[in-house]
Amino acid sequence: MNSDHTYFTISINPQHSNSELSVLFGGEGKPVPLHKNGPAVYDYYLIHTVLSGEGTFEMQNRTYRCAAGDSFIIYPGELFSYVADADQPWHYTWVAFTGRAAGMLLSHIGVSLQHAVIYGSNSRVIRHHYRRIRSCFRQSDHPALEDLESAGWLRLLLRELGQTNSHRLSVKPVTETEIDRQIGQAIRYLELQYTQSVSIEELARNLGYHRTYLCKMFKQSTGLAPMQYLFKIRMERAKQLLETSMTIDQVASSVGFNDALYFSKQFRKWTGAAPSVYRKELKA
Template structure:
């Protein structure tokens, strides 16, 4: 067989898992002039970053001339071809991956089958991430840990590509969208910190708004004040926990109340039933 590369190396993940992003393999190669791959399709995502030389990449009816600093992405199910230049064939690294978050993650960094090339990356920085992805698969006794490591480096690689590609990421900076984003952050904060003693003053300061203004905009957006919204989060979570065998004290503590009696009064006021009564009604309904 006539060799197709002056240099070729690939490291393979021995596991088959269902991570959000799962690296399949990663490698590095220096193909001969005019070396061609395709026309073909893959059933996984495949990213190539060019470190030297040049070549062409074709997909979705578009042809891209790629050189050092360019990254092209092959999408599963899309017919592609890529060919090394006749005079200065490229040297590139690659990583193949799948996962239920793969398509969404690529969209977040501004990529799509119709816009499949990122230009302007720093080869040294990018190669650093590829090198760590490949070295993750050391064939140790714990391949599941190696896979987690490779996934982490893949995420850093995608972050770096997204940082380079910010001009293709859709962002509209207006006063209206900024406040919506900040209200969204406030909601997310309340959803994640409801077990703690939440200070709206502290929340407003973190978001860069005066407390009064934040409360006004929050209510315009949600129909509730931040504290009312937080109270509903806590009560809804308490309803879920009342389906378990946890004690009322434990539930109160789990939804941000240090005083179980005060929690019971607030739950009664909110639902119309004391927590113990609500739980009993739930069990009666289940038994019926």
């Protein structure tokens, strides 16, 4: 038992990972009244969620009073301190993590150095996610798999915190209409599915619009009909692939054409040169 806590448990990830998001350790504790951490600096991100009681968190010359359901986030390299209340010391759970995507993901859920506390989360759901993170490191003889699983649960935790913090999330301008949003989805669909056989009818149905109406609004937004936009994506990607050692057949298949001859004909229309000629010109 940690002498500064009436209850304390911690689980450490045995796997050293350089992935985009990796849990280092997770824990839960009930510190004694006025128990304090800091002032100090860590080299990782650390999220605490208060399950009961109260306390105070300080970072970037800001002081936050936190109670049950609130979460505070420590940033690497930032001086911080936090202290349990004298009368109702908090009971909290925590997770430490690193990774190339860590800061970006926190930004996506509305957290920043200037807004380092999320108020009023669903502590029952949150606590479940924290427990699952800790349990990842007690199950198997495969630490690499445990690292993957814990990162997955961390993402779910961040999603739950982001849902609570939705008023701070980056939103599109209020002037954006529903059709603008749907056109954005259509563009995203084409950018991800250009290697497949794409049906505009199916796309329109999935978005809840008639094909004719979707095509009209799509062209107003992009200057191109959906199939023209798809064709542009495929041709621009083909130009990139022709810079590699892939065969013409392989390039054609990679951009959604089952017939290499038909692909060559369409590519010539787009660029003014057959794929083989275009490739030679690149090397010239």
